[in-house]
Amino acid sequence: MSELPPPPSPGARGWPLGRLLFGAILVLLGIGWLLDSLDVATLDWDLFLPIGLIVVGVALVVTARRGEGQGGLIALGIVLTVLLTIGTVVKIPFSGGVGDRTERPVSLQDRTYRLAIGKLTIDLGDVATSGGDPAGARIEARVGIGELVVIVPDRIPCVSTHARAGLGEVNVFGETQGGIAPEYGPEDVCLAPPVLELELSVGIGDIEVRRD
Amino acid sequence: MTERGVDRVALAFGIAFVAAGVLFLLDRLDLLELEVSYVLPIFLIALGVGIALGGRPKEPPAPG
Numbered sequence: 076m077s078e079l080p081p082p083p084s085p086g087a088r089g090w091p092l093g094r095l096l097f098g099a100i101l102v103l104l105g106i107g108w109l110l111d112s113l114d115v116a117t118l119d120w121d122l123f124l125p126i127g128l129i130v131v132g133v134a135l136v137v138t139a140r141r142g143e144g145q146g147g148l149i150a151l152g153i154v155l156t157v158l159l160t161i162g163t164v165v166k167i168p169f170s171g172g173v174g175d176r177t178e179r180p181v182s183l184q185d186r187t188y189r190l191a192i193g194k195l196t197i198d199l200g201d202v203a204t205s206g207g208d209p210a211g212a213r214i215e216a217r218v219g220i221g222e223l224v225v226i227v228p229d230r231i232p233c234v235s236t237h238a239r240a241g242l243g244e245v246n247v248f249g250e251t252q253g254g255i256a257p258e259y260g261p262e263d264v265c266l267a268p269p270v271l272e273l274e275l276s277v278g279i280g281d282i283e284v285r286r287d
Numbered sequence: 288m289t290e291r292g293v294d295r296v297a298l299a300f301g302i303a304f305v306a307a308g309v310l311f312l313l314d315r316l317d318l319l320e321l322e323v324s325y326v327l328p329i330f331l332i333a334l335g336v337g338i339a340l341g342g343r344p345k346e347p348p349a350p351g
Contacts, residue, residue, distance in 0.1 A: 121315040122312065122315055122316070124311070125308045125309075125311035125312035125315060126308070126312065127308075128304050128305075128307060128308035128311065129304070129305050129308035129309060129312070130308075131301075131304050131308075132300070132301045132302065132303070132304030132305035132306075132307075132308055133301065133305060134301070135297045135298070135300055135301025135304065136297075136298060136301035136302060136305070137301075138294075138297065139293050139294045139295075139297040139298040139301060140293050140294075145294060145296075145297040145300075148297075149296075149297065149300050152300060152304040155304075155308075156304065156307055156330070159307070159311045160326055160327075160330055163311065163314055163321045163326055
């Protein structure tokens with residue numbers, strides 16, 4: 076009478092690589108999020124998510140030969156793809172923070188502002204019109220979901236504005252457009268060369284450019 | 288679905304994710320402008336390919 080061979084131990088086949096990578100990605104994502112929340116490190120989520128998608132794709136290609144179930148990685152990749160697709164379609168930045176913020180620059184220089192969710196107000200009332208770049212300055216501001224308000228003083232008469240929203244309303248110096256993908260400009264409000272160029276976008280929400 | 292030890296669905300999704308990730312990364316770095324009219328059709332094509340590959344019938348077992 077022959078004896079049956081002993082069943083293989085659970086660890087005999089080694090760690091399932093797909094599950095290991097899936098877990099490692101989730102751990103890294105959590106650590107990054109936690110450090111960002113604690114202000115220990117600032118993560119640029121705009122770059123983190125696409126890089127995460129590439130890592131998931133590479134992990135799938137590498138582990139495809141092992142014939143393991145890759146359901147977790149595929150599901151994670153689909154979630155990342157959907158998030159990035161939505162973010163690209165309505166131009167939602169994943170960085171810049173959440174909440175209400177007011178910026179008051181004092182000089183006319185190229186600047187970039189980003190806010191993921193909330194209200195971003197750029198008050199140019201304190202800007203000194205002398206001493207800046209005589210060729211003009213460019214201010215680029217992007218809000219994911221919320222409101223973007225730019226207050227331009229009368230001291231800056233020549234402004235070139237390009238404003239667009241994925242879904243919402245765009246109001247530039249009283250000219251209003253609303254609905255899906257409203258856009259204004261680029262358009263100058265005077266005949267002289269503009270000294271200020273505004274490039275504004277909101278994913279879902281409103282843009283308002285007005286005089287103080 | 289595996290063939291000769293290769294998970295074809297995982298391979299297809301992996302290649303698609305890498306390609307999509309590179310495109311999204313270039314868009315975020317402002318090196319490429321992804322438009323709605325490009326993104327949504329490509330997303331549908333990739334989804335369709337993935338579903339089609341996942342629905343491919345398995346090879347019948349060899350006799351004997």
